[in-house]
Amino acid sequence: SQTIHQWPATLVQPVGSPLSLECTVEGTSNPNLYWYRQAAGRGLQLLFYSVGIGQISSEVPQNLSASRPQDRQFILSSKKLLLSDSGFYLCAWSFSAASGEQFFGPGTRLTVL
Amino acid sequence: AQSVTQLGSHVSVSEGALVLLRCNYSSSVPPYLFWYVQYPNQGLQLLLKYTTGATLVKGINGFEAEFKKSETSFHLTKPSAHMSDAAEYFCAVRSSATDSWGKLQFGAGTQVVVTP
Numbered sequence: 001s002q003t004i005h006q007w008p009a010t011l012v013q014p015v016g017s018p019l020s021l022e023c024t025v026e027g028t029s030n031p032n033l034y035w036y037r038q039a040a041g042r043g044l045q046l047l048f049y050s051v052g053i054g055q056i057s058s059e060v061p062q063n064l065s066a067s068r069p070q071d072r073q074f075i076l077s078s079k080k081l082l083l084s085d086s087g088f089y090l091c092a093w094s095f096s097a098a099s100g101e102q103f104f105g106p107g108t109r110l111t112v113l
Numbered sequence: 114a115q116s117v118t119q120l121g122s123h124v125s126v127s128e129g130a131l132v133l134l135r136c137n138y139s140s141s142v143p144p145y146l147f148w149y150v151q152y153p154n155q156g157l158q159l160l161l162k163y164t165t166g167a168t169l170v171k172g173i174n175g176f177e178a179e180f181k182k183s184e185t186s187f188h189l190t191k192p193s194a195h196m197s198d199a200a201e202y203f204c205a206v207r208s209s210a211t212d213s214w215g216k217l218q219f220g221a222g223t224q225v226v227v228t229p
Contacts, residue, residue, distance in 0.1 A: 104156035
């Protein structure tokens with residue numbers, strides 16, 4: 001069976017500090033991968049998606065970047081965090097574009113102070 | 114472009130009563146439709162999905178949803194609410210049947226509160 005991991009689970013960072021959130025998927029190969037953000041009281045915002053190693057698409061311009069150094073690893077980064085980067089970050093994967101459904105990780109709660 | 118509208122950001126139901134969460138979508142092509150549930154500080158869990166075939170789909174935890182093309186709706190129901198159903202629920206639509214990225218468009222979510 002497939003599992004998805006995210007770490008850390010929670011993170012408190014000062015404004016201006018760097019960020020690295022990691023997501024890994026086990027039990028499948030060549031998944032589509034997605035990063036979402038949930039701000040307080042708001043829905044899900046798609047940040048990045050990837051269909052393969054080194055293939056990253058950004059949904060909205062922002063202070064964040066993403067990388068996929070390995071087939072089942074997806075990293076969300078920032079060089080300098082802003083207060084507005086606070087939120088709940090969710091990684092998701094899907095088998096392929098045809099199936100449509102996405103499977104979500106447990107999330108990372110990021111607080112920028 | 115696809116879009117999803119969930120009617121009601123908050124719904125309060127009594128334990129044992131019917132749960133009805135409304136979802137309407139817009140799509141220029143046959144959609145794939147999904148309902149997810151999110152418990153506090155957790156990721157989203159797939160409740161059920163509609164792709165093709167039978168328009169009434171059953172999911173986990175006693176939930177079901179009916180795809181009505183003429184009404185562009187995919188409402189979620191459960192006959193009898195349980196305290197454990199208190200959570201946030203998201204409706205989602207596949208961006209396009211031909212979208213190779215598999216992106217989903219999510220509704221804003223409906224928070225369900227279950228009262229004793």
